[in-house]
Amino acid sequence: MSTHRPVALVTGASSGIGKAAALALVEAGFDVVGTSRDTSRVTPLDGVTFLDLDVAGDASVTAAVQQVADRFGRIDVLVNNAGMGLMGAAEETSVAQAQTVFDVNVFGVMRMVKAVLPHMRARGHGRIITLSSVVGFLPSPYMAVYAASKHAIEGYSESLDHEVREHGVRALLVEPAYTNTGFEANSPRPDTPLQVYADQRRAFDRMMETAIKDGDDPAIIAKVIVAAATDPKPKLRYTAGPMAGRASTLRRIAPAGVFDKQIRKLNQLAG
Numbered sequence: 345m346s347t348h349r350p351v352a353l354v355t356g357a358s359s360g361i362g363k364a365a366a367l368a369l370v371e372a373g374f375d376v377v378g379t380s381r382d383t384s385r386v387t388p389l390d391g392v393t394f395l396d397l398d399v400a401g402d403a404s405v406t407a408a409v410q411q412v413a414d415r416f417g418r419i420d421v422l423v424n425n426a427g428m429g430l431m432g433a434a435e436e437t438s439v440a441q442a443q444t445v446f447d448v449n450v451f452g453v454m455r456m457v458k459a460v461l462p463h464m465r466a467r468g469h470g471r472i473i474t475l476s477s478v479v480g481f482l483p484s485p486y487m488a489v490y491a492a493s494k495h496a497i498e499g500y501s502e503s504l505d506h507e508v509r510e511h512g513v514r515a516l517l518v519e520p521a522y523t524n525t526g527f528e529a530n531s532p533r534p535d536t537p538l539q540v541y542a543d544q545r546r547a548f549d550r551m552m553e554t555a556i557k558d559g560d561d562p563a564i565i566a567k568v569i570v571a572a573a574t575d576p577k578p579k580l581r582y583t584a585g586p587m588a589g590r591a592s593t594l595r596r597i598a599p600a601g602v603f604d605k606q607i608r609k610l611n612q613l614a615g
Contacts, residue, residue, distance in 0.1 A: 347375050347416050347417065347418070349373060349374065349375045350373070350374050350375070350418075350420040350421065351374065351375045351376075351377070351412065351416045351418050351419050351420050351421070352366075352369045352374040352375070352376050352377070352420065352421040352422075352423060352573065353376075353377045353379070353409070353412055353419055353421070353422050353423065353460065354366045354369065354376060354377070354378045354379065354423040354425055355379045355397060355399055355422075355423065355424055355425050355426035355452075355456060356379065356380070356399075356425040356426030356427065357376075357378025357379055357380065357389075357392065357394070357425065358378070358380040358383075358385075358386045358387075358394075359525070359526065360523070360525035360526060360527070360562055361425055361475060361520070361523060361525060361562045361565045361566065361569075362378065362423070362425040362426070363378075363389065363562070364561075364562035364563050364565065364566035365423055365425060365562075365565070365566040365569045365570075366378045366389060366392045367389060367390075367391075367392070367566070368563070368566035368567060368569065368570045369421070369423075369566075369569070369570060369573065370389075370390070370391035370392060372570045372573070372574060374420075374421065374573075375391075375393075375416060376391060376392045376393070377392070377393045377394075377395060377412050377416075378392045378393070378394050378395075379394065379395050379396070379397035379408060379426070380394060380396065380397070381396065381397070381398050382396065383395065383396050393415075395408050395411055395412070396408070397426075399426045399448060399452030399453075399455060399456060400447045400448050400451070400452055402455060405452075405455040405456060405459050406459055409456070409459040409460055409463070410459075413463050418463070418467060419460055419463045419464065419470065420464075420467075420469065420470055420471065421470070421471045421472075421473065421573045422456060422457070422460045422470070422471070422472045422473065423473045423475070423569060423573075424452075424453045424456055424457075424472070424473065424474040424475060425475045426448065426452060427448060427449045427452075427475065427493075428444075428445055428448045428449065428530075428531070428532070429445075429487070429490050429527055429528075429530065429531030429532070430442075430445050430487065430489050430490045430531055430532055430534075431486060431487055431490075431528070431531045431532075431533060431534075431545075431548070431549065431552065432486060432533050432534030432537065432541070432545060433485075433486055433488070433534065433538070433541040433544075433545060434488035434489065435538060435541070436534035436535075436536050436537050436538050436541055436545075437488070437489050437534045437535065437536070438534075438535050438536050440535075441489070441532070441534070441535045442489045442492075445489050445490060445493055446489075446492075446493055446496070449490070449493035449494070449496075449497065450493050450496045450497060450500070453474055453497055453500070453501075454500070457472060457504065457515075460472070461508065461513065464508075464511075464512075464513045465508070465511045465512075465513065467512075468511065468512040469512045469513070470512065470513040470514075471513070471514050471516060471572065471573050471578065472501075472504070472508075472513065472514070472515045472516065473516050473517075473518060473569060473572045473573060474497055474501050474515070474516070474517055474518070475518055475520070475569075476494050476497050476498055476501070476517045476518065476519045477491075477494045477519060477520060477521075478519055478520070478521045478583075478587075478588050478591045478592070479491040479494050479495075480494035480495055480497060480498040480517070480519055481495075481498065481519070481591075481592070481595055482591060482595060482607070483607055484611075485548070485607070485611050485613060486541075486544070486545060486548040486611070490531075497517075498517060501515045501516070501517050502515075502517070502580060505580060514578050516572045516578055516579070516580060516581070516582065517580065517581045517582065518565065518568055518569055518572055518582045518584050519581060519582065519583050519584060519588055519592070520560065520565045520568075520583075520584040520585055520588055521559070521560065521584075521585055521587035521588040521591060522555040522556055522558070522559030522560065522587060523556070523559045523560050523561075523562055523564075523565055523585070524556060524557065524558075524559045524560065524561055524562065525556070525559075525562060527556055528549075528552045528553050528556040544613070547612050548611060548612070551611065551612055559585075559587075560584070560585035560586075560587070564584060564585050565584045565585065568582050568584040568585075569584075594606065
């Protein structure tokens with residue numbers, strides 16, 4: 345089977361930003377394939393074909409991408425949305441726990457890119473859109489490993505964009521701030537907790553719970569993802585939502601001392 349409609353592949357499409365992006369891309373005229381680690385638990389979405397995919401598994405990624413290519417004959421847009429959080433002080437997080445986060449957030453993206461890129465190059469066209477975060481360009485105390493994974497993705501995607509542009513492919517970043525999803529509740533806590541960080545960690549957890557609850561609707565982020573997928577002249581980075589825009593501006597123009605104080609104030613840190 346092949347299609348004349350553009351085809352988008354969205355990882356982690358069963359809930360949150362991924363679900364909203366899949367539905368928005370359907371509305372924008374795409375044939376959409378969404379992925380989840382266990383599609384038997386996924387509520388069907390109109391216009392979205394679901395496949396099982398674990399971005400942390402080489403064989404799973406290869407098989408799923410080949411299924412899309414065989415069924416639709418093309419992959420025009422990849423949305424790297426699948427990811428995981430991790431909340432807690434850096435010292436409380438084992439290297440093994442950090443490696444699990446990187447295997448999904450960083451190496452998962454790399455696996456998807458390596459599987460999809462040959463199909464895009466062959467057609468001389470494609471967009472690779474990766475969900476980063478404002479913590480891809482800001483520090484995030486008590487989320488150091490998660491922030492490191494997003495900083496890594498920023499460097500990877502921007503470098504990739506220079507490599508693939510001559511082949512008609514673009515690698516783009518979407519950077520949301522707090523979004524009203526299950527992110528905070530679903531993020532693991534540190535596996536080697538230390539009493540010295542307990543009070544501040546609890547304060548951070550409370551701040552995050554409120555920020556997520558009051559955060560942007562996933563549909564706002566989805567609209568930006570559609571823009572990245574369809575803009576005739578795409579931008580390398582798309583901040584998504586008003587808070588993300590303010591954070592980007594602050595990072596660019598605020599003096600270092602002012603910026604440092606704002607980060608500590610935002611995260612309710614002493615001193």
